[in-house]
Amino acid sequence: MNNGEKAPLPARTTEAVRILFVDDEQDVLDGLRCMLRSRRREWEMHFCLSGQEALARLAQAPCDVVVTDMRMPGMDGAQLLEEIIRQYPTTIRFVLSGYCDKETIFRSLGPTHQFLTKPCDPEMLIRAIEHAMNLRGMFANENLQRVISKVKSLPGIPTLYNQMVAALNSSDPSVEQVSRLIEQDMAMSVQVLHLVNSAFFGLRNRVNSILQAVSLLGLETLRSLVLMTGLFSSFEKANIAGFSFDGLIRHAMRVGQYARAIFEKEGMEPVEMDNAFTAGLLHDVGKLILASNLPDEYRQVAELVNRGNYAVIDAERKVLGVTHAEAGAYLLGLWGIPDSILAAVAYHHQPEESFLQTFNTLTVVHVANAFDHGALVPGKASEKVPIHTDYLIRIGKERGLPDWRRRCRQLKG
Numbered sequence: 203m204n205n206g207e208k209a210p211l212p213a214r215t216t217e218a219v220r221i222l223f224v225d226d227e228q229d230v231l232d233g234l235r236c237m238l239r240s241r242r243r244e245w246e247m248h249f250c251l252s253g254q255e256a257l258a259r260l261a262q263a264p265c266d267v268v269v270t271d272m273r274m275p276g277m278d279g280a281q282l283l284e285e286i287i288r289q290y291p292t293t294i295r296f297v298l299s300g301y302c303d304k305e306t307i308f309r310s311l312g313p314t315h316q317f318l319t320k321p322c323d324p325e326m327l328i329r330a331i332e333h334a335m336n337l338r339g340m341f342a343n344e345n346l347q348r349v350i351s352k353v354k355s356l357p358g359i360p361t362l363y364n365q366m367v368a369a370l371n372s373s374d375p376s377v378e379q380v381s382r383l384i385e386q387d388m389a390m391s392v393q394v395l396h397l398v399n400s401a402f403f404g405l406r407n408r409v410n411s412i413l414q415a416v417s418l419l420g421l422e423t424l425r426s427l428v429l430m431t432g433l434f435s436s437f438e439k440a441n442i443a444g445f446s447f448d449g450l451i452r453h454a455m456r457v458g459q460y461a462r463a464i465f466e467k468e469g470m471e472p473v474e475m476d477n478a479f480t481a482g483l484l485h486d487v488g489k490l491i492l493a494s495n496l497p498d499e500y501r502q503v504a505e506l507v508n509r510g511n512y513a514v515i516d517a518e519r520k521v522l523g524v525t526h527a528e529a530g531a532y533l534l535g536l537w538g539i540p541d542s543i544l545a546a547v548a549y550h551h552q553p554e555e556s557f558l559q560t561f562n563t564l565t566v567v568h569v570a571n572a573f574d575h576g577a578l579v580p581g582k583a584s585e586k587v588p589i590h591t592d593y594l595i596r597i598g599k600e601r602g603l604p605d606w607r608r609r610c611r612q613l614k615g
């Protein structure tokens with residue numbers, strides 16, 4: 203897989219995008235206005251000097267995207283975004299801020315989809331906004347919009363995950379430093395240790411400390427586990443007959459492991475294997491979003507599936523008009539998760555619909571998911587979650603299947 207791989211996200215072609223910039227310094231707003239002149243035909247830009255002014259402007263006409271400074275007198279950026287979540291939950295929320303103390307940054311991460319720092323390269327800002335709007339383009343159809351508008355709020359990225367990304371990107375990330383970060387969050391530590399000690403990792407001895415877990419599994423794996431754990435705990439777990447949140451987490455773990463193992467068999471780089479693991483862990487995150495925000499509709503989905511009439515994505519389309527694959531990719535995209543992972547989430551049930559017709563993260567997540575739905579045993583593939591062999595033939599990888607199957611069966615034990 204090449205690193206420049208881009209997810210095939212459709213371009214947005216509808217009316218002008220409304221964007222609200224909020225900063226208490228007129229100079230900064232003037233600078234942004236000047237920097238973004240090239241976009242003035244496609245973007246309807248509004249500029250406000252305070253949180254209060256921004257809320258008044260939003261009351262006249264809601265915006266697609268809000269880009270706010272953090273440190274402002276009166277209402278600061280975090281307070282403004284909290285209010286925006288409450289009143290306009292589907293607005294895309296960016297922070298563009300200069301120096302902030304750690305506490306302010308962490309307070310803002312919950313309600314923020316992306317955190318950009320000043321001074322910001324205009325191209326980077328334009329790319330971040332366009333990327334978010336392209337993702338929203340996936341939601342251009344009425345059904346998708348309707349479902350998303352019912353989602354109480356699209357959660358922000360788990361704070362600890364961002365802290366870990368920052369630590370891992372630092373010039374010399376240390377196991378001790380990352381372990382300390384996780385340890386500060388008791389609930390997260392307990393859940394991560396629970397996962398690490400589960401049968402999936404096949405560790406012979408019981409792991410009792412985060413430091414030990416990081417040393418055994420590696421920083422990247424721990425980072426993915428933190429992302430998934432944070433996600434799973436940020437959604438309310440509705441009681442839905444025939445649908446198990448715990449079952450979903452166990453399935454996600456197996457798919458992550460299988461996806462990584464297939465990449466290992468194919469001699470991919472460790473960084474690609476970590477990517478595959480993360481994509482596998484996250485591939486069904488859309489089910490979490492839909493089941494916890496729309497429990498009544500998701501009950502109907504579960505019923506259709508359990509009666510044996512429908513595959514999950516067909517039932518979701520029938521009841522909601524949107525699949526968990528689309529909803530999941532949308533949320534992860536807002537968080538700036540890399541495109542190769544987004545594509546794997548968006549197309550794991552229909553890899554042939556992706557523009558990426560090469561062997562990549564999507565391929566292994568598609569196969570790993572089918573493996574966990576019965577296809578680990580040859581001839582036993584679930585009719586509802588089959589391996590798309592035509593697609594594998596097209597990308598020249600169908601011969602790998604028996605080996606991949608063998609390796610994943612060993613893992614299952």
Ligand SMILES: [Fe+2]
Nearest residue numbers: 485486550551
């Ligand atoms: Fe799925």
Ligand SMILES: [Fe+2]
Nearest residue numbers: 453485486571
């Ligand atoms: Fe799945």
